[in-house]
Amino acid sequence: KIQEKAAAAITEALQQSGTYKLFFMVRLENGRVVSDDLATIEIVLGSIDLEEIPFAIIVNNVKKRQYTKMMEKGTDYLKVVMLINSITYKTPHIVFIPVLDDLDEEDNAVTKLPGDVESFIRFESPTVQIPPQVVKPIQIVDFKEVSERLRDEQEKLLRDNALLECVDFVYICGGLRYTFDNNPI
Template sequence: MQKNFLFLGNPGTGKSTLINCLVGKTVFQSGVCFGGGLTNFFQKHTHNEAVYMDTPGLADRKLKDKAAAAITKALRQTGNYKLFFMVRLESGRVVSDDLATIETVLDSIDMDDIPFSIIVNNVKKRQYTAMMKKGAEFFKVVALINACKYSTPYITFIPTLERLDEMDNEFMQLPREVETFLHHNAPAIVIAPERVKEIKLTDFKMLVDDLKDQLELLRNDNAALRRQLEGLLQKPKFFETLLNVVVATVAE
């Protein structure tokens, strides 16, 4: 059965660069782009018997309808999927657009308990150090990342890699811990094409705003944050899995 590595996320999250690193050459255009993303249609590349898929972001206002169609097409390719959602961590704040993308995409798949992974990419050194201590700040970020209606313990943090930082069409050997997460730890699911509905963007802006309010509440209300963490604690082996897959990476 075909193995699909599908990367989903908004402009500037590093999807294309990450795929270029995984395949060891520049197959998708990547780099700094002002006002939108460089990917504006569904792209795929086969490497070592796996298909790597790049898609545009739903938060790109000019391309949102094209992005929705591209993601739907990617999900209907048939096979065993690893779903990777890119989430930004900006000054310790999770971006609501990224969580809205997760919810919107997963809503389009008519299946229960869809496993997926989250990649927090390009984490600045100070933030990354705090995450790897796995203390209060780490668990707060985990709670924020899981603020939408879908949750996952499969999260990896990738520090800013100097060789890739703000470079165009660059690639490098990824740290071993990142490769292990992407190839081995990240869960997979078989998705039949008929299970995938057209992605609906009618309420996307409203969802972004609602999630922004929810994130603000979790950041400022300790009781709300505690309830969120307690909810995750009720999920079987959530934190056991989380702590097993989150390992420190040596930035190069």
């Protein structure tokens, strides 16, 4: 099975001594974060027995209009950040990549990333040292269950969005508090 091979490969990679930058790709569908992507984060990070695990999120293939809204860093942006951080593991390190015309519907294509994304990957994303002995084999048997639970939690958060419509809404992530205009306060 593909998932089992991927889990074994990720476990093996994490058990190598070293300093890592952990990136997770997530997708948006209809303004929601794909719960399977969040389940992957939850399961992979759950296999690492560290108190704090810094990591970064790359939201990939964001459609043009939605990307514009994300860059405005208003309510739609805060909603996506809240959904991403609705899992056990939280991160303030999130970047959005628009659909890139050079890659759209192409196989084995290569292109240059937007400057802000390249800067995020090289300089802004956190690193973590992971000793091999703290990595347990990744268990994918719970994947569907975790994904469904996270999907239900997202739906609940979206239904209860009265906070998002409050002018004084403050979102707290990674020890920083953000207002609608995404300025730390």
